[in-house]
Amino acid sequence: MTHSRVISRRLALAGACAALAAMALAPTGAAAQAFPSxxxxxxxxxxxxxxxxxxxxxxxxxxxxxxxxxxxxxxxxxxxxxxxxxxxxxxxxxxxxxxxxxxxxxxxxxxxxxxxxxxxxxxxxxxxxxxxVPNLLVANPAQPYKTVQELIAYAKANPGKVNFGSSGSGSSIHLSGELFKSMAKVDMQHVPYKGSAPAVTDLLGNQIGIMFDNMPSAIQHVRSGKLRPLAVTTAKRSPELPDVPTIAEAGVPGYEAxxxxxxxxxxxxxxxxxxxxxxxxxxxxxxxxxxxxxxxxxxxxxxxxxxxxxxxxxxxxxxxxxxxxxxxxxxx
CATH class of the missing domain: 3.40.190.150 (Bordetella uptake gene, domain 1)
Structure with a gap:
């Protein structure tokens, strides 16, 4: 083998090794793409x-x-x-x-x-x-109660007849209602839905009486007068609805969710x-x-x-x- 051919082979080999090294060091495929791609x-x-x-x-x-x-x-x-x-x-x-x-x-x-x-x-x-996000206790305006105290009195006089909707069993909306039942000592019927929106639809249609809904999905209907706000579930009033009392203020001391x-x-x-x-x-x-x-x-x-x-x-x-x-x- 001539000297020039040996040098050529060595250069080719060195080039191949360098290429392999570069491939090993450089990310390939999806890893080479910056997140998100x-x-x-x-x-x-x-x-x-x-x-x-x-x-x-x-x-x-x-x-x-x-x-x-x-x-x-x-x-x-x-x-x-x-x-x-x-x-x-x-x-x-x-x-x-x-x-x-x-x-x-x-x-x-x-x-x-x-x-x-x-x-x-x-x-x-x-x-x-x-x-x-606060939960908001809202009622259909056709219901006979306008305050938390009136709701409690109605629920005690009509055990099991107040239906409260939720976005699903185990949701914070459901638990807000269960906590209210426990602390107010009232018997109300839980009606679970697959999400807040269908529950609100039935509330607007008076298929259920009340709901402890997250404020973002209820506030538009409160502002339009389609739902009646009874109270917020937080310890303090909401700046968006400053005239609506907390449930604790409205008659269930210590309530917060x-x-x-x-x-x-x-x-x-x-x-x-x-x-x-x-x-x-x-x-x-x-x-x-x-x-x-x-x-x-x-x-x-x-x-x-x-x-x-x-x-x-x-x-x-x-x-x-x-x-x-x-x-x-x-x-x-």
């Missing part, structure tokens, strides 16, 4: 039109602009949020499937259901809380992706337009770190576990 889906475990859906769409629209990719809302209603929760928990842990969880899915259901299709703590990576909503990714989602999603979500939550939209619905924006959100969930699980036990509420 395709649309993101937010699974909402309740039907369209309810508070969880409203908040997901407000945040999703802002994230679409922030991340440069479409953010799609996928409603998977049923079983108090457990159907959607199961779908999200089983989704690929790549950041492209998120979950709009609630106090129900992540702090109440584990105490209510004997068999859960997912573990609220182990199967999810918390991103951030999105908002705290607040709904909250937050975004999660499936457990195992890479830490850099979790950090990027948290940063983007916190940024859009602090946008004046997003804050205004959530405030107009009666909600209060909460933007935090994944660690803060995880610690909050732990505390909420303890609190609502006690409420479930003390109220005697159960699903199965």
């Amino acid at each position: 395709k649309p993101i889906t937010i699974i909402v475990p309740f039907s369209a039109g309810g508070t969880t859906d409203i908040l997901a769409r407000v945040v999703g629209q802002a994230l679409t602009t922030e991340l440069g990719q479409s953010v799609i809302v996928d409603n998977r209603a049923g079983a108090g949020g457990n159907i959607g929760g199961q779908a999200a928990a089983r989704a690929p842990a790549d950041g492209y499937t998120l979950f709009m969880g609630t106090v129900g899915t992540h702090a109440i259901n584990a105490a209510l259901y004997k068999k859960m299709p997912f573990d609220p703590i182990k199967d999810f990576a918390p991103l951030t809380r999105v908002a705290n 607040t709904s909250w909503f937050g975004l999660f990714a499936p457990a195992g989602t890479p830490a850099p992706v979790v950090a990027q999603l948290n940063k983007a979500i916190v940024k859009v939550l602090n946008l004046p337009d997003v804050k205004k939209k959530i405030a107009e619905q009666g909600g209060e924006v909460v933007a935090e770190t994944p660690e803060q959100f995880a610690a909050f969930i732990q505390k909420e699980s303890v609190k609502w576990g006690k409420v479930v036990k003390e109220s005697g509420a159960s699903v199965d």
